[in-house]
Amino acid sequence: MMLARLPVILLLAAFAGACSNGNNSAYHDQFFAFGTLVDVTFYGTDPDLAAQASEAIANDFHTLHQEWHAWQPGQLTATNALLAQLEPFRGDPVVLPVIREANRLARLSGDLFNPTIGKLVTLWGFHDNALPVGTLPDRQAIAALVAQAPSAKDVVIRDDMVSNSNPAVQYDLGAFAKGYAIDRIMERLRSLGIENAIVNAGGDLRAIGRHGNRPWRVGIRHPRQKGILASIEIETDASIFTSGDYERHFEIDGTRYHHIIDPRSGYPADTATSVTVIHGNAATADAAATALFVAGPGHWTGVARSMGVELVMLVDTSGVIHMTPGMQQRIRFEPGISPELRISEPLS
Ligand code: ADP
Ligand code: MG
Numbered sequence: 001m002m003l004a005r006l007p008v009i010l011l012l013a014a015f016a017g018a019c020s021n022g023n024n025s026a027y028h029d030q031f032f033a034f035g036t037l038v039d040v041t042f043y044g045t046d047p048d049l050a051a052q053a054s055e056a057i058a059n060d061f062h063t064l065h066q067e068w069h070a071w072q073p074g075q076l077t078a079t080n081a082l083l084a085q086l087e088p089f090r091g092d093p094v095v096l097p098v099i100r101e102a103n104r105l106a107r108l109s110g111d112l113f114n115p116t117i118g119k120l121v122t123l124w125g126f127h128d129n130a131l132p133v134g135t136l137p138d139r140q141a142i143a144a145l146v147a148q149a150p151s152a153k154d155v156v157i158r159d160d161m162v163s164n165s166n167p168a169v170q171y172d173l174g175a176f177a178k179g180y181a182i183d184r185i186m187e188r189l190r191s192l193g194i195e196n197a198i199v200n201a202g203g204d205l206r207a208i209g210r211h212g213n214r215p216w217r218v219g220i221r222h223p224r225q226k227g228i229l230a231s232i233e234i235e236t237d238a239s240i241f242t243s244g245d246y247e248r249h250f251e252i253d254g255t256r257y258h259h260i261i262d263p264r265s266g267y268p269a270d271t272a273t274s275v276t277v278i279h280g281n282a283a284t285a286d287a288a289a290t291a292l293f294v295a296g297p298g299h300w301t302g303v304a305r306s307m308g309v310e311l312v313m314l315v316d317t318s319g320v321i322h323m324t325p326g327m328q329q330r331i332r333f334e335p336g337i338s339p340e341l342r343i344s345e346p347l348s
Contacts, residue, residue: 029054033061034178036202042189043196043211053192057185057199064181067094070118070172071127079162080118080170083155088163096160101283102176103152108307109291114263116150118170124268126248126259127172134250136257142266149263175260179241179286182206186282206239206282221246222337223273223315230313230333232278239282243289244274262294271296271317277304278311278327285309297322301344310347315339 027042027050038061042050067075075092079099082089091099102115121127123137123145148168155164173180178201186208189197196209198216207216215233218240222229234240245268249258262269275293279285288309292300297316304312304324313323313331321339323331325346333339 027051027054029058031058031061033058034065034181034201036178038202039200041198041200042194043209045194045196049193053189053194056192057188060185060188061181064177064184068098068173068177068181070121070174076171076173083162083164083169083171084167086164086167088161091157091160091162093160096157096162098173098177098180099155099162099171100157101180102171102173102287103155103157105176105284105287105291105307106152109287109303110306111151111153111263112294112303113175113287113291114151115171115173115176116152116155116166116169117145117261117263118172119150119168120145120261120263120266121172121174121259122170124257124259124261126261127174134252136252146264146266175243175290176283176287178204179239179282179284182239182282204239204241204282204286206237207234208237210236220276220313221274222334224319228334229274229315229337230331232276232313232327232332233330234278238278238280239285240276240278241282241285241289242274242276243293245269245293246273260290260293269294269296271298272314273317273319274315275300276313276327277309278330279309288312297342301347305347312347 025044027045027047029040031038040054069076075095079092079095106113106115123141145168148166150166150168154166154169182199185199186206198205198207203221215235217231217233219228219231220242223244223246232240243260245256245258247259249256258268260269272293275289277285277289288307291303292312292314295303297314300314311324311327313321313327315321319339320342322342324344328343
């Protein structure tokens with residue numbers, strides 16, 4: 001049995017950190033947040049302002065992480081406790097906007113991104129900082145939760161009042177909170193007067209402004225080998241998020257059980273190994289990477305269209321790479337890597 005729980009941090013802060021030609025005053029900082037190393041780079045910013053902004057966003061990340069944490073006591077766990085009572089309640093102002101946006105994206109994804117399956121995630125043991133137990137959860141317990149079909153549709157939000165009709169609903173924002181937080185952080189940076197920045201949380205990142213006079217280049221981890229599969233160019237103000245089956249997983253008898261669950265079966269989604277999405281909005285990119293991972297090679301295009309996502313790369317379990325023409329234009333495979341490609345129709 002193999003255990004892998006450490007966040008992957010090899011992804012390319014480094015590309016962004018390379019010298020820029022137009023503007024060589026780059027400021028770098030790093031801190032831990034959302035269970036991963038966050039790497040920030042600002043370009044053309046006064047060093048004092050940069051240091052101050054970096055400290056401000058480190059604090060923001062820390063606060064948001066606590067508020068939205070799925071199992072450590074905070075505003076989200078309090079909200080989950082109220083949802084379980086099936087009585088209407090006044091939503092917590094720090095949780096309400098996040099849940100509203102998560103629900104919207106869940107609907108667009110046809111519930112393949114389903115932030116209400118916290119009970120399933122817990123059953124699999126992927127909710128904990130500790131190593132997953134490495135044993136399979138009880139089949140019947142999974143079947144019972146799947147039959148109860150928790151969904152964002154069960155949660156009705158009117159103004160600040162929240163009601164829930166399904167006792168199986170329990171929010172887990174693990175597939176979305178990082179993206180949503182990065183969007184918030186970027187607003188904060190802009191309000192502080194920082195215009196050119198890249199915030200990279202373990203390979204998931206958003207860039208705003210410019211990087212000298214060339215685009216940002218981001219490396220995508222190979223899902224099955226050490227190192228990089230490809231690098232992708234993103235233009236100004238874009239986010240790039242990847243969901244992979246290598247992040248948190250355990251193996252039993254050669255079968256990999258990982259942390260992205262197909263809400264329809266209750267088991268890890270098993271037709272993709274990695275999905276990368278580029279989108280202007282980090283929250284959408286994060287939720288979509290998870291949803292398209294679950295959709296898999298046969299169904300990702302419809303879900304991407306519905307979520308308004310046009311730039312996608314999906315690596316399936318046989319190593320074939322599916323992508324949109326727009327993604328193909330931006331991608332450069334590493335030397336020696338020449339996978340079989342399936343290019344979709346343009347999605348818009
Ligand atoms: P990563 O955390 O590796 O970036 P994701 O963004 O795909 O990957 O998030 C996976 C996390 O989201 C899981 O650890 C779990 O907490 C939660 N999750 C698992 N399956 C789903 C799903 N189908 N929809 C929404 N959240 C999910
Ligand atoms: Mg995600």
